[in-house]
Structures are given as structure tokens and as C-alpha cells.
Amino acid sequence: MNSIHSGVKQNIIDLLRFQIQRCTTDPNSYKSLGDSFRMIFCTEGLFGFYKGILPPILAETPKRAVKFFTFEQYKKLLGYVSLSPALTFAVAGLGSGLTEAIVVNPFEVVKVGLQANRNRFTEQPSTMSYARHIIKKEGLGLGGLNKGFTATLGRHGVFNMVYFGFYFNVKNIIPVNKYCSHTRKDREHLKGHRMCAVYRIGENTKSFTYTCF
Secondary structure, eight states: OHHHHHHHHHHHHHHHHHHHHSOTTSTTOOSSHHHHHHHHHHHHOGGGGGTTOHHHHHHHHHHHHHHHHHHHHHHHHHTTSOOOHHHHHHHHHHHHHHHHHHHHHHHHHHHHHHHHOOSOGGGSOOHHHHHHHHHHHHOSSTTTTTTTHHHHHHHHHHHHHHHHHHHHHHHTTSOBOOOOOOSHHHHHHHTTOEEEEEEEETTEEEEEEEEOO
16 A cells, blocks of 8 residues: 555656656646646646556555665675675665666656646556557667666666665664653653663664663
């Protein structure tokens, strides 16, 4: 369900962005976010916001699986190289993003093609028929189902490099609180007792004590 929700939300945002980013000489381009909302609703109906919805939903689960699985594999491989932990996480993230782009790009091409179609939602070709049309007419290569592959590599590679590099390095310097009791009964029981919290900065682990109140 989380994958479906994420795919739906991302698709609507991508649809509006794509329509606004169209070349200004394109007669179908919109002037602003408000203009795109109004025109899509008036000319294509409510379902016009959901054009190309199926490709991102289908891609979401394998995309996340590939992202996190390959990140762990690249991280293990980089363990044999003399790199700092911060650089290891960033490079592993870059590798996972580049691998993820291979999976995502064909879905992106089909999605954008469906979003570019100004017919009403019910008049559009289905996702599978449009994918077959691309393969038949333009092939599977960089001019067909993998059109825009370089841009997708850059987007996912840079994003995952920053995401994993930032997340794991910040995570290592945030204090880890060992006091995990949240109920009122537990707090009353521990009141006045000395507790110990442990936190980690890089490879160094430190601790301090405090009194529950």
C-alpha cells in the first residue's frame, strides 16, 4: 500500500511539472502551476491528473528493492578498499542509484509518453499497448524504451549518493537513548533511578548517566 500511495503522489507532481516544463513554443504548454491545474481539470477531467499512473506504481516496489539491496552489496565490496566510512556510504549510494536507474528508466519513458497525450484519460492507450508501441516503433535502445537514460542515471545516482551519505553519517552522531519505556507505569517505576544513555560519534562510543524524573 505504501508503494501505491507513493506512486500516486509522485505521479501527480511529475505530471504538473512535466506540463509546465514543456517548451514555451509548444501550444500545449501551461503558464503556471495554477494554470496547469485549471486546464487539466477543464479539458481532461479529474482523471487527467492520473495519466501515466500505472508505470510508477509498477516500478515503485522493484525500485526500492534494488536500491537498498544493491546499496548493501556495494557497501560490502567497498569494505575491501581503504575508504573512510563517510565516503563508503556515499559511493555505495551512488552505485545503488545508477543501478536503480536501469530498472526505473523504461517505466519513466512510458509514463512521460502517456502524460504528454492530451486526450481524456478514457481515450488514452493502455500502459502495455503504449509500451509495445514504443518497442515496435523505436526499439529498446537509447532512442526507444531507454530514451533519456543518461539523465535518469544522473538523477538517481546523485540523489542516492547524497541520501545514503547524509543519512548514515548523521545517524552515527545522533545520541542513542537506551531508555525506551514509554508507558506511565514504567516511568513511575523508574522514577529516581540512574539510567545510562549511549551515543556514537564516528567509531567512538560514549555514554553518560542521568536520573529519571
